Amino acid sequence: xxxxxxxxxxxxxxxxxxxxxxxxxxxxxxxxxxxxxxxxxxxxxxxxxxxxxxxxxxxxxxxxxxxxxxxxxxxxxxxxxxxxxxxxxx
Numbered sequence: 792x793x794x795x796x797x798x799x800x801x802x803x804x805x806x807x808x809x810x811x812x813x814x815x816x817x818x819x820x821x822x823x824x825x826x827x828x829x830x831x832x833x834x835x836x837x838x839x840x841x842x843x844x845x846x847x848x849x850x851x852x853x854x855x856x857x858x859x860x861x862x863x864x865x866x867x868x869x870x871x872x873x874x875x876x877x878x879x880x881x
Contacts, residue, residue, distance in 0.1 A: 804869075804870050809840055812873035814872070817834060819867040827860075832860070848860050
């Protein structure tokens with residue numbers, strides 16, 4: 792999949808900062824998509840990084856659920872800044 796249409800550099804969820812609201816652009820592997828679906832994290836949705844440590848991220852989903860995701864998995868999730876406007880929850 793080409794990302795030539797994206798004007799911003801591709802970022803990994805592993806690089807998210809505490810308090811940052813981000814849009815999940817792409818989850819790169821099927822097994823990781825399944826894990827994220829179980830956590831309530833889906834492509835196209837906005838999440839907020841509630842906290843991060845060297846090994847994991849705490850994410851708040853658009854439904855208000857707080858979930859933990861290992862930073863090793865987060866490296867394979869592409870993100871972008873959250874959309875500003877009424878569609879953004881945070």
